[in-house]
Amino acid sequence: MKYLIRIIMFFISVSTFSQNVEVKDMFSLSPIPEVFVFDIKKEKIAVSDSMGVVNIENFEKNSTLQFKHIAYKPLKIQKNNLSQNQNIFLIPNSEKLNEIVLSVSRSSYDKNRLAKEVKVINNTQIKRLLPENTSSILNQIPGIRVQQSQGGGGSPVLRGFEANRILLVIDGVRINNAIFRSGHLHNSLSIDPLSLERTEVMFGPSSVGYGSDAIGGVIHFYSKEPLTNEIRKTDFSFSTSKNFGQNISKNAFLFEYSNKKLALLQSFSFSRFGDIIMGKKRHHGHENWGKVFYYSQNTDTKYYPLPTINSNPNVQKNTNYNQFDLLQKFVYKPSNNYKLLFNFQLSRSSNIARFDKLNQLNDGKLKYARWEYGPQKRVLVSPQLLFFSEKDWIKSGKIILSLQTFSESRIHRKFDELSRKTQKEEVQVYGLNGDFKGKIFNSDDLSYGVEVTHNTVESNAFSQDIEILENKIISLSAKTPITTRYPSDGSQYLTLAGYVDYRKKFNNATLNLGFRHTYNQLEALWHEKALIDASLNYVFQKNQSSNFSLGYNYEINKRWSLKSIFSTGFRAPNIDDLGKTRENNGILSIPNINLKSEYIYNIDFGINRKWTNGSSVNLTSYFSIVNDYIGRGLYSVENDITTENPSTILFSGDEVTTIANLNLGQVKLFGAEIVCVWNVSSKIDWQSNITFTKGEGNSLTGNLPSISPVFLSQKINVSVKRGDLFLKWDYSFSKKPQFFSPWGEDGLEETPLIGESIYAGTPRWSRFDINFEYPISNRVFFSAALNNIFDSHYREFASGISSHGRSLRFALKYDM
Incomplete structure (x- = not known):
């Protein structure tokens, strides 16, 4: 009997004094086997088992434990801060x-x-x-x-x-x-x-x-996010880059501080972009396409009645701007199962000239003396709570509160006018997201959550006459209300949603089912001043949508895998879709309060082939049907008598054609992409991809916008003694004018002019780049690039500006 009592007491003592902790992946929450745990002097060591459990009883009470695994970032923690069966979460490294x-x-x-x-x-x-x-x-x-x-x-x-x-x-x-x-x-x-x-x-x-x-x-x-309890308490890094061919520079600073429960990160950058210099080699054969022979020197304080001759037509004047960005994050981790984070972001640009507008012609002369976006500002304030739990239905969760503010404005004045028009928009967005993850039936993954957002939009517009003395603007007249871009008495946009996503894992396959229901509500008001449609003063609209997805991934063997997914989506009309007023090239977009949501039904199919040396070929194809497609169409203003033509009105002194966003029926899109990776040797790898997209409109939509030409890219990476050398070649096929969108989104008028009002469409183009990266030391990283080596002139499809010509760029990053 006394031996039985001794055995029982032994197991009680073991269970009482033996201390175990469980090591898990921060993101997947899966246990991590073969994690090495040792003290600072590496005198004692322990290893986690197949369930991620490791016994740390043999370590001294006040010792500092280090958790290390080849696929994860190391973690240091005091033993006396650990409780029995506590979860230890490791963050995967870059490769993992x-x-x-x-x-x-x-x-x-x-x-x-x-x-x-x-x-x-x-x-x-x-x-x-x-x-x-x-x-x-x-x-x-x-x-x-x-x-x-x-x-x-x-x-x-x-x-x-x-x-x-x-x-x-x-x-x-x-x-x-x-x-x-x-x-x-x-x-x-x-x-x-x-x-x-x-x-x-x-x-x-x-x-x-x-x-x-x-x-x-x-x-x-x-x-980026700061980590608590890092081995290094403080980190500081600085990076700088300079593009000598394009006069672009960027300087960035990052500071991090970490202690046992607190961490902070502050990132700051300032970027300066000079006027873009286009390539000089015109392989497309259009000698003057894109060249800037005249430009406007007008500013907030300077007045010039006529355009200025550009001494170098390859320099695209008025494309320069600068930008300031700030990121601040604070983390408080009271325990290993809870983390509080405060996220603050600020971005602010200088005025940004609308280059394509400034080059718009009227009777052969530049139309606008000024056309620019005012400083664009984005602010994000977002506290977050991340927690982990042992309950199957809620293994982890994240609750995100957010407040965003967006400020933007548009300023323009014609050359033959002294009236300067300004439109200003202020948007505030309040948000709540709750995202949770659990396990059901032991191994199946379950994700679910809710989302609430509320937008408020304030839109203001006015004109002011400038008063000039010689070439200086000395004052502005009182503000005169003009048509606002968005509803003049304010507007609101509300979203409520809930979703669930279930994943069933098999030995060599995964089944995914997802569902979401969303409720959208829009309210907008106009007052009587400067209205285009006198009957328009209030709109209240509600939309609801249910969406689902069904996906299946099947690993045939270690070399071949297949995947397919059927998914639906929607876009509810927002304030811009339903309530915007905007003029472009004699076409005026006006509000349409009867607009409805558009819906997409899509199927993807993919096949992947892998080789043991890391090479692979991946093919992805898709087919989409969009019902109630939202697009532009002719729209008449009832009871308008400013012109005899029912399709036009007088706006800002010009007769313009009126259009609006309409539901235009069903359209189709399909395409494919092939990505190949070939590891030629341990020092050379090659990557190639080709992308094909096709759109099919209908009699109301015409050609669909944003359908890019076939695009091909090749990249070779050569590892030298300590650095890497990259060679890249991009090639875009041409797009003929008969395939452009009829409503101007594709910018047909920005393509080469080959006759009176006859455009060539987007020419094909190619570009070669070379980049060299070299780690001078563990703390200093250097890179150099020669972009657009052959100085080719080209424009991306639908772009109103020529791309950068040849340029030499150097960049340096230093970690203290």
Whole structure:
């Protein structure tokens, strides 16, 4: 009997005094086996088992433990801060993290088990690029093209969708607001690329996780985040880049502080962009296309009655601007299961001239003395709570509160007028996101959440006459109200949504089911001053949409895998769609209060072949049907008597044709992409991709906008003794004028003029770049690039500005 008592007491003592902790992946919450745990002197060591459990009883009570695994960032923590069975979360390193996708269904998943096409630019790639703006990042991603209308432009295009049909997200908060427009949109440039940890791009409808606007896909930016309890308490880094051919410079600073429970990060950058110099080699044969022979020198304080002769027509005057970006993050981690984060972001640009407008002609002469966007400002304030739990139905969760403010304005004056017109917009967006992840049936993943957003829009517009003395503007007259861009008495836009996403894992396959229901509400008011349609004063609209996705990923063997997903999406009309007033080239867009939501039904199919040396070939194809497609069409203003033609009215003294956004029936889009990676040797790898997109409109829509020509890219990476050498070749096919959109989104008038009012369409073009990256030391990184080596002149499809010519760029990053 006494032996039995001793045995019982032994097991009681073991269970009482033996201390175990569980090591898990921060994102997937999966246990991590073979994690090494040791003290500072490395005198004692322990290893986690297959369930991620490790016994730390043998370590001294006050010792500092280090957790290390080849695929994860090391973690240091005091033993006396650990409780029995406490979870220890490790963050994957860059290579491991590249196999994880954070944005699909707003939760982390293994990329190889996803049916949706997702591409990632990680921190290592961003560090190598040291880009001046986000366009440089997006241009590196196969399947994305970037349109540009001015120096501060960069509108991404995915699968033939652009602007408010693509959702932009930063740190879980949607950037798209109630005045995101169709056509071209450049708000992605308000994010500093050097403050980013990674960027994920989801192709195809993603409304289950993100709601309205995610028709063509989602671009999710993740900014850097400070870590608590780091081995190094403080970190400081500085980077600088200079483009000598284009007079572009960028300087950025980053500071981090870490202690046991607190961490902070501050990032600051200032970018200066000079006037863009186009390439001089005109392989397309159009000698004067894009050249700037005259330009306007008019500013806020200077007056010039006539255009100025440009001494170098290859310099695109009035494309210069600068931008300031700030990121601040504070983290408080009271325990290993809770983390509080405060996220503050600020971006502000100088005035940005609308280059394509400033080159618009009227009777052979420049039409505008000024046409520019005023300083564009984006502010984000976002507290977040991240927590972990042992309950199956809620293993982890994130609650995000957000307040965003957007300020933008448009200023223009014609050469033959003294009246300067200004439109100003202020948008505030309040948001709440709750995203949760759990496990059901032991191993199946469940993600679910809610989203609430509320937009308020204030729109103001006025004209002022300038008073001049010689060539100086000495004063402005009193403000006279003019037609506002958006409803003049204010507008509101509300979204309420809930979603659920279920993933069933099999031995070599994954099944995904997702569902979301969204409620949208819009309210807008106009007052009687300067109205175009006197009958328009109030609109209240409600829309509801249910969306789902069904995806299947099947790994045939270690070499072959198949994936397919059927998904739906929608875009509810926002304030810009329904209530905008805008003139362009004699065409006036006016409000249409009867506009309804558009819906997309899409199927993707992908096949992937891998080789043991890391080479691969990936083919993705898709087919989309959009019902109640929102597009531009002729629209008459009832009871207008300013002109005899019912399709025109008088606006700002000019007779203009009136159009509006209409529901134009069903359209179709389809396309494919092939990405090949060939590891030629341990030091040489080659990547190639080709993207094809086709759109089919109808008798009402005509040709669909934003359908980019076939695009091909080749890239070779050669590893030298300590650095890397990159060679890149991009080639775009041409697009003939008969395939352009009839409503001006594709900018046919920006293509070469080959006869009276006859345009050639977009010529084919190619470009060669070479880039060399060299780590001088563990703390100093240097890169040099020669871009557009052959100085080719070209324009991206639908762009109103010529791309950069040959330029030499140097960049340096120093970590203290």
